[in-house]
Amino acid sequence: MQKDFYKDWQKHLEHLDEHYRPDVFFGESNRPDNNSVGIKDDFNGEDFFDQEIEEEGQLSLDIYQDEKNVYVIAPIAGIDPKNIQIILEQDVLTIKGERKKQFEIEEKNSIFRECHWGNFSRSVILPTVVKEKEVEAKFNKGVLEIVLPKREEGGAVKIEVNRGKSKPLDSARD
Known part of the structure; x- marks a missing residue:
């Protein structure tokens, strides 16, 4: 082929x-x-x-929310938490890391290979803006849990229209 x-x-x-x-x-x-x-x-x-092109695995995520928070759950078995990097840039959350292989198995001895070893990355757009400084991440028994507190958005504002003489835009800028 x-x-x-x-x-x-x-x-x-x-x-x-x-x-x-x-x-x-x-x-x-x-x-x-x-x-x-x-x-x-x-x-x-x-x-x-x-030429070898380095493969990068994708991370499976569960994302849900309640009134106060957005929650991100990622099962990442077989990784040291020090090898996980979480980046929040505006409304984009990125989780990166590396799952290091603990042992080598010769190709000829493999029957079935499904696990990804090496770098992985996943970026998602969050459903709302969050309080960046209050984000918490915990790693327990191979599961990463990120809690992102929601931030109030500006929302709609009613603007009252006043009566009066309007000023030309040019004179208002001076």
Whole structure:
């Protein structure tokens, strides 16, 4: 299957060659002979497909709320709490970490592999604004629990219209 994919990829790159113009700053200036190049040259043939791209696992979450708080529950078994990073940026909560493999099992001895070892990350948009300085996180028996106290939003404000002479905007700015 990989060989078929490689052939299809090469055909795709050949088609793109018609429209390809190498970047003068990063492309031709770094080439010793400044010869015309195609997009396939930049992808370096089969070596491009042999490169390892680090996999990142996704974290399962339960999120619920009551009148006062938003709660985030994440089962993260097999991790040291020191390897968990929680970032709150406005209304986006991100949980990152690394689950380190404690042992090595040879591929040929594996029957079924479902566990993700290595980096994981998950970002979610919270349903409301929260009090950033009051967020609490606990890790107990492989479960991360984050409590995010809700913050009152501005809400609707009724603005009264007064009678009177209006001022032109230009004179009001002076």
